Amino acid sequence: MEDxxxxxxxxxxxxxxxCFLCPHRCVIQEGKTGLCGVRENREGTLYSNSYGRTVxxxxxxxxxxxxxxxxxxxxxxSIGPNGCTMxxxxxxxxxxxxxxVPTRFLSPSxxxxxxxxxxxxxxxxxxxxPIIWFEYLIDTLPVLRERGIKSVMVTNxxxxxxxxxxxxxxxxxxxxxLKGFNEEFYRKYCGAHLEPVRNFIEIAAEHSHVEVTNLIIxxxxxxxxxxxxxxxxxxxxxxxxxxxxxxFFPQYRMDHLDxxxxxxxxxxxxxxKRYLDYVYLGNIFIxxxxxxxxxxxxxxxxxxxxxARNELNESGECPGCGKIxxxxxx
Ligand code: SF4
Numbered sequence: 001m002e003d004x005x006x007x008x009x010x011x012x013x014x015x016x017x018x019c020f021l022c023p024h025r026c027v028i029q030e031g032k033t034g035l036c037g038v039r040e041n042r043e044g045t046l047y048s049n050s051y052g053r054t055v056x057x058x059x060x061x062x063x064x065x066x067x068x069x070x071x072x073x074x075x076x077x078s079i080g081p082n083g084c085t086m087x088x089x090x091x092x093x094x095x096x097x098x099x100x101v102p103t104r105f106l107s108p109s110x111x112x113x114x115x116x117x118x119x120x121x122x123x124x125x126x127x128x129x130p131i132i133w134f135e136y137l138i139d140t141l142p143v144l145r146e147r148g149i150k151s152v153m154v155t156n157x158x159x160x161x162x163x164x165x166x167x168x169x170x171x172x173x174x175x176x177x178l179k180g181f182n183e184e185f186y187r188k189y190c191g192a193h194l195e196p197v198r199n200f201i202e203i204a205a206e207h208s209h210v211e212v213t214n215l216i217i218x219x220x221x222x223x224x225x226x227x228x229x230x231x232x233x234x235x236x237x238x239x240x241x242x243x244x245x246x247x248f249f250p251q252y253r254m255d256h257l258d259x260x261x262x263x264x265x266x267x268x269x270x271x272x273k274r275y276l277d278y279v280y281l282g283n284i285f286i287x288x289x290x291x292x293x294x295x296x297x298x299x300x301x302x303x304x305x306x307x308a309r310n311e312l313n314e315s316g317e318c319p320g321c322g323k324i325x326x327x328x329x330x
Contacts, residue, residue, distance in 0.1 A: 001053075001105050004135050006039050006046040008163050015044035021134055022085045022158050023196040035191075036132045037100075038083040048135045052111075053103035054079035055096045056127060059118050063304060065126060065154050066244050066282055067211055068292060069327025070173045072302055072310045076152060077120040079106065080127030081136075085158045087191035088179065089253035090217055097128040108140035112147045122150030122172070131159045134167070141170040150328070157200040158192055164200050168207035173328055175211045175244075176201050180221035181230035189220060202237055209328050211242040213282070216260045216268060218248065227268050228275075235275040239295075240326035243276050245269060247283035262286060278326075297321035 008020040015030040019039055026034035028041040038050035062076045084097040091097055106114065115123050123144055125133065130153050137153075144151050150172040157176040159167070168174075178197060179190055186194045204210045212234060216222050234241050245268045247260045265281050269289055272279040277295035285305075292302035299320035301311045311319050314330035 001051065001107070003040070003047040003049045004051045006048050007135055007138065008160070009039075009046040011044055015041070017041050017044065017046045019046060020160055021163055022131060023160055023193060024085060025160075036083045036085045036129070038081060038132050048133075050081040050083060050103070050133060051136045052105050052107060052133075052140075053081065054106055055082050055101050055103050056080065057104070057106075057114070059120060060124070062122070062124075062152070065124055065152060065175050066213065066246075066280070067152060067173055067175055068244070068280055068290075068302070068304070069211060069242050069278065069325070070152065070209060071121050071150065071328060071330075072304075073308060074121035075119060076122045076124045077111075077115040077118055078124040078126050079111070080125060080130060081133045082128065083132050084129040084156070085132060085192070086129070086156050089189050090215070090220075090248065091252050093127050094252045108136075108143040111140060112143050112149055115144075115149050116147065120149070122152055124152040124154060126152070126154035129158075130155055131167075134163060137167060137170070145170075145172075156190075156192070157197040157204070159200055160196070161199065161203070164203045165207075168204045171204075171208050173209040173211070174204045175213055176204060178212050178214050178230065178234075180214070181226045181233070182221065182223075185221050198233065201234075205237050205241065209326075211244065213244045213246055214268075215246045215248050216264060217254065218258050218260055218264065220254075220257075222260070222264050222268075224267055224271060228271050231272040231275045238326075239275065239277050241276065242278040242280065242326075243272055244280045244282050245272070247281070249283070260284075265289075292325065294318040294320055294323055294325065296323040301325060 033040045281289035297320040316329040
């Protein structure tokens with residue numbers, strides 16, 4: 001497969017180019033790549049050198065993404081590019097997001113074929129940062145939709161407004177990582193900024209199904225006032241955005257920190273439940289924090305884990321009171 005010319009960039013003087021895909025807006029000299037490592041200036045033209053090249057192919061339960069309000073119990077084919085727009089010092093996939101590894105090419109139609117062959121309800125663009133696959137996504141998402149295969153993006157949400165508006169309506173579901181609610185934290189530990197992520201959550205929620213994940217890291221982003229500000233922001237978009245707090249385990253450049261204590265996650269859960277209808281804890285088992293309850297009558301409508309059961313019909317109606325639970329159910 002030939003590399004394809006990138007979208008959302010401008011040619012500049014002396015064969016430089018400026019990429020507008022993400023808020024870094026890299027100005028790239030001839031022969032160099034942008035910060036993500038996959039958008040390359042060749043003789044004054046910007047190319048995507050990762051088009052369709054995936055670092056891994058797995059079939060996962062959709063709950064693992066995590067997406068709890070999206071076809072519960074279904075299998076999802078998961079792929080991802082090599083590279084990222086952020087440099088998180090606590091990255092769980094640093095060996096594929098920050099290092100170069102071998103890849104395998106999947107054309108849009110061969111990806112759809114593979115998902116169908118493996119009995120998957122959808123495809124997840126995940127593991128690293130799928131936004132840097134922008135051109136591949138723009139070609140692939142309509143193919144998946146036409147074949148009745150759902151699409152999911154697990155993303156850091158670091159994209160500029162124009163490409164974000166183009167992408168959001170084409171995707172059936174997002175899990176957006178909101179890494180903290182503090183500009184300094186984003187700058188110091190992720191090499192990025194908070195505001196564009198907030199903006200993209202708003203855009204995505206307007207056009208698609210959105211769930212949000214927040215990894216709580218001891219001493220770095222576990223301030224409860226900040227967590228309250230974050231959930232107030234999310235509830236301003238919609239009380240029905242599912243929020244997943246995830247437990248941190250020491251790794252990469254943050255291997256000197258402890259794992260997140262259960263009490264911290266429980267406190268965050270209690271605060272968030274005051275503002276949001278659906279809050280979950282991940283990477284830890286604390287009774288009651290992985291079930292979906294109807295916010296109206298309190299019935300448990302989805303249980304996960306060993307006793308998995310889904311009481312919702314295809315419209316997402318609560319069998320207890322008829323309230324529609326937000327999500328993608330068919
Ligand atoms: S997508 Fe890559 S090249 Fe483009 S601005 Fe972002 S980091 Fe730079």
